[in-house]
Amino acid sequence: MSIRVQMPADSSEATRADGDAVVMKAVSMASMPRTRLAARDRRQVLRRLQLSDRGFHVITQLAAAAVLVILGGVILSLVLGSLPAIREFGFSFLTSQSWNPVTDKFGALPAIYGTVITSVLAMIIAIPVGIGIAIFLTELCPPSLRRPIGIAIELLAGIPSIIYGIWGLFILAPFLQQFVEPALIAMFGPIPVLSRLFAGPPYGIGIFTASFILAIMVLPFITAISRDVFETVPPVLKEAAFGIGCTTWEVVRKVVIPYTRLGVIGGIMLGLGRALGETMAVTFVIGNAHKISGSLLAPGTTISATIANEFTEAVGDVYTSALIELGLILFVITFIVLAVSRLMLMRVQRRAGAS
Amino acid sequence: MASIYAGRRRKHAIVMALCIAAAVFGLAFLLLILGALLWHGLWGLTPAVFTEMTPPPGGSGGLLNAIVGSLIMTVLGVAVGAPVGMLAGTYMAEYGRYSRLTMFVRFINDILLSAPSIMIGLFIYEVLVVRMGHFSGLAGAMALAVIVVPVVVRTTEDMLLLVPGPLREAAAALGLPRSYVIIRIAYRAARAGLITGVLLAVARISGETAPLLFTALNNQFWSTDLGAPMASLPAVIFQFALSPYKDWQQLAWTGALIITFAVLTLSVLARVLARQRVTQ
Numbered sequence: 001m002s003i004r005v006q007m008p009a010d011s012s013e014a015t016r017a018d019g020d021a022v023v024m025k026a027v028s029m030a031s032m033p034r035t036r037l038a039a040r041d042r043r044q045v046l047r048r049l050q051l052s053d054r055g056f057h058v059i060t061q062l063a064a065a066a067v068l069v070i071l072g073g074v075i076l077s078l079v080l081g082s083l084p085a086i087r088e089f090g091f092s093f094l095t096s097q098s099w100n101p102v103t104d105k106f107g108a109l110p111a112i113y114g115t116v117i118t119s120v121l122a123m124i125i126a127i128p129v130g131i132g133i134a135i136f137l138t139e140l141c142p143p144s145l146r147r148p149i150g151i152a153i154e155l156l157a158g159i160p161s162i163i164y165g166i167w168g169l170f171i172l173a174p175f176l177q178q179f180v181e182p183a184l185i186a187m188f189g190p191i192p193v194l195s196r197l198f199a200g201p202p203y204g205i206g207i208f209t210a211s212f213i214l215a216i217m218v219l220p221f222i223t224a225i226s227r228d229v230f231e232t233v234p235p236v237l238k239e240a241a242f243g244i245g246c247t248t249w250e251v252v253r254k255v256v257i258p259y260t261r262l263g264v265i266g267g268i269m270l271g272l273g274r275a276l277g278e279t280m281a282v283t284f285v286i287g288n289a290h291k292i293s294g295s296l297l298a299p300g301t302t303i304s305a306t307i308a309n310e311f312t313e314a315v316g317d318v319y320t321s322a323l324i325e326l327g328l329i330l331f332v333i334t335f336i337v338l339a340v341s342r343l344m345l346m347r348v349q350r351r352a353g354a355s
Numbered sequence: 356m357a358s359i360y361a362g363r364r365r366k367h368a369i370v371m372a373l374c375i376a377a378a379v380f381g382l383a384f385l386l387l388i389l390g391a392l393l394w395h396g397l398w399g400l401t402p403a404v405f406t407e408m409t410p411p412p413g414g415s416g417g418l419l420n421a422i423v424g425s426l427i428m429t430v431l432g433v434a435v436g437a438p439v440g441m442l443a444g445t446y447m448a449e450y451g452r453y454s455r456l457t458m459f460v461r462f463i464n465d466i467l468l469s470a471p472s473i474m475i476g477l478f479i480y481e482v483l484v485v486r487m488g489h490f491s492g493l494a495g496a497m498a499l500a501v502i503v504v505p506v507v508v509r510t511t512e513d514m515l516l517l518v519p520g521p522l523r524e525a526a527a528a529l530g531l532p533r534s535y536v537i538i539r540i541a542y543r544a545a546r547a548g549l550i551t552g553v554l555l556a557v558a559r560i561s562g563e564t565a566p567l568l569f570t571a572l573n574n575q576f577w578s579t580d581l582g583a584p585m586a587s588l589p590a591v592i593f594q595f596a597l598s599p600y601k602d603w604q605q606l607a608w609t610g611a612l613i614i615t616f617a618v619l620t621l622s623v624l625a626r627v628l629a630r631q632r633v634t635q
Contacts, residue, residue, distance in 0.1 A: 049532045049535075050532070052532075052534055053532040053533050053534045053535075055534075056533075056534035056537070056538075057446075057450055057533070057534070059442055060442045060443065060445045060446035060449070060450060061446050061450065061451070061456070062442075063438075063439050063440075063441075063442030063443035063445075063446060064442075064443040064446040064447060064451070064456060064457070064460045065456070065460075066439055066443060066504070067443055067460050067463055067464050067467065067504060067505070067508060068459070068460060068463055070467065070501055070504065071463050071466070071467060073478060073482065074470075074474060074475070074478045077477070077478045077481035077482055078474070078477060078478070078481075080481065081477065081481050128377070129377045129380055129381065130377075132373055132374040132376075132377030132378070133374070133377045133378045133381050135374045136374040136375055136377060136378040137378070139374075140371060140374060140375065141378075149378060149382065151623075151626065152381075152382055152385055153381050153382070153385075154622075155385060155619060155622065155623075156381065156384065156385050158558060158618055158619060158622040159388060159562075159615060159618070159619070160561075160562020160563070160564070160589065160614060160615070160618055161562070161564070161565075162562060162564045162589045162592055162593060162611070162614075163388065163392070163562065163611050163614065163615050164388070165593075165596070166592060166596045166607060166608065166611050167387075167388050167391055167392070167611075169596060169597075170391075170395070170596075170604075170608075171387070171391050216384050219381055219384075220381075223381070247363055247364065247366075247367035248367060248371060249366060249367040249370040249371065250363070250367070252370075270469060273469050273470075274469055276471070277469075277470065277471020277472075277473065277474070278471070279471065279472070279473045279564070279565040280564045280565055280589075280593065283593075284596070284597070304471055304473045304565070307473055307477070308473060308565055308568055311477075311480075311568065311569045312568060312569050312572065324477055324481070327473070327474055327477045330471060330473075330474065331470075331471075331474050334469075334470060334471055335466060335470075338465075338466045338469055338470065339462075339466060342462055342465050342466060346462075
C-alpha cells in the first residue's frame, strides 16, 4: 500500500515555496483581491502537485512492470521463434544426435549433453575451491587482507567472458594440452572406467578445457555468496563450539556449514545457472563438434556455443528456428536452476532478517 | 586420547592449508589473466589502434571503428536501460515496498540478472532484427539496454532501502508530496549508490559479446549509422582471435586489454563510490 501525502488545505511552507513563482506572476496582474487570488493559486499548485505525484507513481509502477514484460517478451519470442522447428521435429529434437544443416536435420542432444557435462564438471572443480576461499576469507585471513583479497576475487567476476575466451584459447588450452592432459591420460589410462573418460589425443581444446574455464568464471559467485552467508552465522554459535575445544575446521564443518547450508546451495545453484548459460568463453575453447563422445578431452559443443557460432550463418527457416529452440531449451534449464537458487537465497534472507 | 588429538589437529591443518591453497589458486588466475593481457596486449598498443580502422587480413590498422561502435551502443544502452531500471527500483523501494508486484518483480529481476545474455540477443533478434529486416547498431544498443535494466533495478532498490525512513518522514512532515520526497530527498541521499549501479551496468555491458553477435553483427568499416550493422570491440575480438592471421590476433589481444582495463577501472570506481556511501 502506498501512503499518499495529503496536502493540508491551508498553506504549508513547502507549497508556498513551490507556488512562489506562480503567486508572484499572479500578483503582478493584481486585478483581483489578493486573498482570493492566493487561494486560487494554491488550489492550482496543489492540483498540479497532485497530478505530478500520481504521474510519478504510475510511471515507476509501469517501469517495474516493464521488467516482467521483458521476461514475458523473451519467453514469447523464443517460443514463437522455435515453432517451425518444433513442428518439424517434435519431441525427437531433444533425443536426436544429428546436426546436419545440409539436409535440415537437427537434434539438440549433443548440445544439451555438452552444456550439462561442462557445467557439472565446472561445479565439481569450483565448489570445493570456492567454498575453500570463503572459509579462508572468513576464518583464516588476517582482517587487513580480507578486503583486498575479497575484491580481487570479485574482480575475477568482473572480467568479461570474451577475455576468458581469448585467454583460454591462447594460454590455457596450449598449457593443458602440453602438461595436464597427457598427465591425465597417463594417470587414468590403466584404470578401467576412468580411462574411457580421459581417452584420445590431448587436443587442448574440448570439454575439459571448457569446464576448467567455466570453473574459474563461476568461482567468484560461489565464493562471494558463501562468504556472505558464512558471515550471518551468529558469533555465539561459533564461540560456543570453540569454547568446547573444536578446531577451526570442526567449527566450520559442524557449525558454520550446517547453519548456512541453504545459502551455500543457493550460491552454488547461482553459479550453476551462470555456467549453463556462459557463451563466449566456452565458444572459444570447446571445439564445436556436434557429437557426444565418452572422453572428456574430446571436442564437443554447448547450446550457447552452437547458437553463437552458427546463428548468423544459419540459412533457412528450419535452421534458424532449430537454433532458437536450442535457446528455448537453455532458457528452461537456466530458469529452473536460477529460480531454485533464488528461492533458497530468499529463505536465507528471511531467516537472517527474522533473527 | 593423544592420537585423537593429533588426528584432529592434523585434519585441521590439512583443510586449512587447502583453503589457503584455494585462495592462492583464485588469485593466481586473476594475475595470470591480467599478466597475459598485459604481455600480449601491450605489444600492439600503438596510437594507430585508436586512429585507424580495423584492417583486412594482412594489413595494418587499428580498432577505431570498433571502439567508437562500442561507445555508441554502450551509451545508448545505458541511456535507455538505466532510467527504466531506476524507476522500477524506485517503485520497489518507495511506493510498493511490501506489495505483491514488488516481490514478484524482485524475483524475476534476480533471474534476469543472471540469465544467459545470449538469450537476450535472440530476443532482440526476433523483436527488432527480423522486423527491420537487417542487423543494426540500434538493435545492439537495445539488447544492451535489456541487460542494463536488471542491474540498475537491483542497485537502485538496494540503495533506496538504505535511505533512513526518518529522512522521508521529515520531508513529508514539511508537506512535500511523495514524488518530491523521493526525487529531492531519497535520490539525493542515495546518489552515490545510484551512480554505482549505473557504473556497474556500464561495466557489465561493455564486455558483452553474445547479445551483439546477432543484433549489431559487426562492421569492417567506419559507421555511426544506427540503422546499419555496427562494429564493437567484443565482436571484433571474437572474430580476430579465432582467425588464423597474426596481425588480427594481435589486435584482438590489444582490444581485450582495452576492454578489461576499462571494465576493471569502472568496477573499482563503483566500489570506491559504494564504500563512500557506507562510511558517510
